[in-house]
Amino acid sequence: MDGSIKEAESTQTAQRVAAVAVVIVGFKNADDIAGCLTALSASLPSPGFDIFICENGGRPAFEQLxxxxxxxxxxCAPATDFECSDQFQSATFVDVHRLRLRERPGCDVWIGCASGNLGYAGGINAWLGPLAERDGWKGVWILNPDTEPERGALAALVEHAEATGKAMVGSTILDGDGSRSxxxxxxxxxxxxxxxxVAIGLGDRADALHDVQLIEREMDSPSGASMYVTRACIEAIGPMDERYFLFFEDLDWGVRAKQFGLGYASASIVAHKRGTTxxxxxxxxxxxxxxxxxxxRNGIHFVRRHFPWALPLRVAASCLYSLRFLLRNAPGNSLAAIHGMAAGLMGEVGQPSWHRNQAK
Incomplete structure (x- = not known):
């Protein structure tokens, strides 16, 4: 009897998640993810968090990570206390490993090997689905793999969300060159x-005076490099839209959440290397x-969904970008801008077939 009770309690504990679920999507960038997790190891003791990583780069990238x-x-170190990786196995992941942060033993690190390149939104949603069935967590912190949060970054996000009732909260994102820009x-x-x-505050010094309330009125979405999203918000608006595959999915998510409140936690400092993936x-x-x-392509989808009257303006913007690429001696990308715009107008979604074929 006692053994059955202990086994049930152990299973129940394993199915609970810490107060915050940190979700990261990687693509063959193990060094970046290691740097991000090293920074997370130094986070303040509260709130507690567990980490969920989706590796989109295939089995070799998963093993390298x-x-x-x-x-x-x-x-990280192996999680030897309770092996339960199979609880997150699904058709989305061909393999799942459970580790723990070496300097934060109570923090689980779950790493899923995606069945294919799911894209950014798909990688996020691959964890949001199973997390919806777990108790304990009250919010998700979406982090780019090439970020390094400062010690109090998560605490500031959660405190701001709870103090103001905001559904999504963004951080102060700094260029990862040490300039504090x-x-x-x-x-x-x-x-x-x-x-x-346009990025709000671009080029400011980190310690420059700023008006948080004004920034929150201007915001249409937190930066996808670091966004804290409450569980209630996710349940209200649903997961990210996987049709974008990559780019605009975070902006789309933020615009959908705006009715529930967007916030800015200025004390949440996150360095971002930008564009390593x-x-x-x-x-x-x-x-x-x-x-x-x-x-x-996705700019067309976003405008068509949220501001359909502005579709001609978005087409004109893509044409101007194409011309700018041409003038900067980048004819290949000039064509890519036009082809992407055309694909958006024709309704293409998901991973482009030409890119999928190249990856085979």
């Missing part, structure tokens, strides 16, 4: 008449074709 995290100087204060503002998003921080001619293509 495990090796990187489990090195002698890596952030702001990339985002909270998130982005959508310029309706120019059919494009997508290549979006490179020179015009070096940006991957997929990045340019999806930016312009």
């Amino acid at each position: 495990l090796d990187e995290l489990l090195q002698a100087d890596g952030p 702001v990339r985002f204060r909270g998130g982005v503002h959508w310029q309706k008449l120019r059919a494009r998003s 997508t290549g979006s921080a490179k020179a015009p001619g070096e940006i991957p074709k997929l990045t340019v293509y999806l930016e312009h």
Whole structure:
């Protein structure tokens, strides 16, 4: 009898998740993820969190990530106390491993090997689905793999959400070059008449004076590099839209959540290397074709969904970007912008077939 009770209690504990679920999507960037987890290891003791990683890069990338995290100087150690990786097995993941943060023994690190390249939204949703069946967590912290949060970043997000009742809260995102230069204060503002998003606070010094309430009024979405989303919000608006595959899915999610309140926790500081996965921080001619293509395809989808009257403006914006690529000696990406725009107008969604074929 006692043994049955203990087994039931052990199973129940294993099915509970800490107060915050940190969700990260990787694609063949084990070094970035190791750096992110090392930074998370130094987080304040409260709130507690567990980490859920979706590796979109296939079995070799999954194995490399495990090796990187489990090195002698890596952030993780094997979880030997209770092996229950099978509780998260599904058709979405072909394998799941459970580790723990070495410097934070109570923190589980779940790593799922995706059955294919699910895209960013698909990678997030691969964990949101099973998490919906688990008790304990009150919010999800979406983090880019190439971020390094400061010690109090998560605590500031949760405190702001709970103090203000905001459904989604963004951080102060700094360029990852040590300059303390702001990339985002909270998130982005959508310029309706120019059919494009702009980063709020871009170029500010981290310690510059700012008006949090004004920023929150301007925000149309937190930055996807660091966004805290309450469980109630996810239950109200649903998961990310996987039709985008990559780019605009976070902005779309934020706009859908705006009716429930968007917040900015200025004390939540997160350094972001920018573009190590997508290549979006490179020179015009070096940006991957997929990045340019999806930016312009998904811009069409986003505008058509939320601001349909502005569709001609978005088409014009893509044409101008195409011309700019051409003038900067990047003819390949000039064509990619036009092809992406056309694909959006024709209704293409998900992973482009040409990219899927290249990956085989």
